[in-house]
Amino acid sequence: MAKSTQKQALLTEQRIQQAIVDIFMEKGWEAISYGSIAKHTGLSRGGVQRIVPNKDAMMGAFQGQVSEFFTKQLDFSNEHSLTDSWVRALDNLHFRNCLKFFIGAISNDSPGKALAKQGFENFSEKVGEEKMQSLIGLSVYRLLDA
Template sequence: MAKSTQKQALLTEKRIHQAIVDIFMEKGWEAISYGSIAKHTGLSRGGVQRIVPNKDAMMSAFQGQVAQFVAGQLDFSTEKSITESWLIALENLQFRNCLKFFIGAISSDTLGKTLAKKGFDGFSDKVGQEKMQSLIGLSVYRLLED
């Protein structure tokens, strides 16, 4: 009996984590709340809060999915293709939500800042720091239009 309960708990945790990713991709980090997760999963707010007791726990639900999504939108073959694919990706709401999260997390003292640094460092390793800075600057200007 205990194994079934443990299995159910893991499935519930997975459901909540997927809901966090879904809400984030569709509406952005600001839209993630106990209420939005509860509504998305059909669970109670209290049930959600037991699994993800704070914003850091909510961020942990990403488990690398955000950086992986961003990387999946880009063509790293040449410097020109990186820029072109980045510009195309900026038209994608989910890509913009990821960038808004990373840029917004820079000013926080949370796990988000650590995730943002790790993401930016990873892309800098692939494209070079100067190129990464250029793309981020370009993105900030483009995001100001939203």
């Protein structure tokens, strides 16, 4: 019986984590709340809060999924292909929500800032600092119109 309970608890935690990622991708970080997760999963707000007690814990649900999704949208074969794929990706709601999270997290003093910093550093190592700055600048300008 205990194994079944542990398995159910693990499945519930996975449902909550997936709900966080789903809500984030569709509506952005600001839309993640106990209420939105509860509605998405069919669980109670209190049940959700026991699994993810705060926004920082909610961020743990990403487990690299955001960075992985982000980089899968891009073609790193050469500089021109990277720029073209980045511009196309800016039309993708999920890509924009990832980008908004990373850019917005920089201004917060939270685990999100550390996550964003690591993401920017990883990306900079992959494409070069000048290219990264160019793409981020282009993105901020494009996000003004989104």
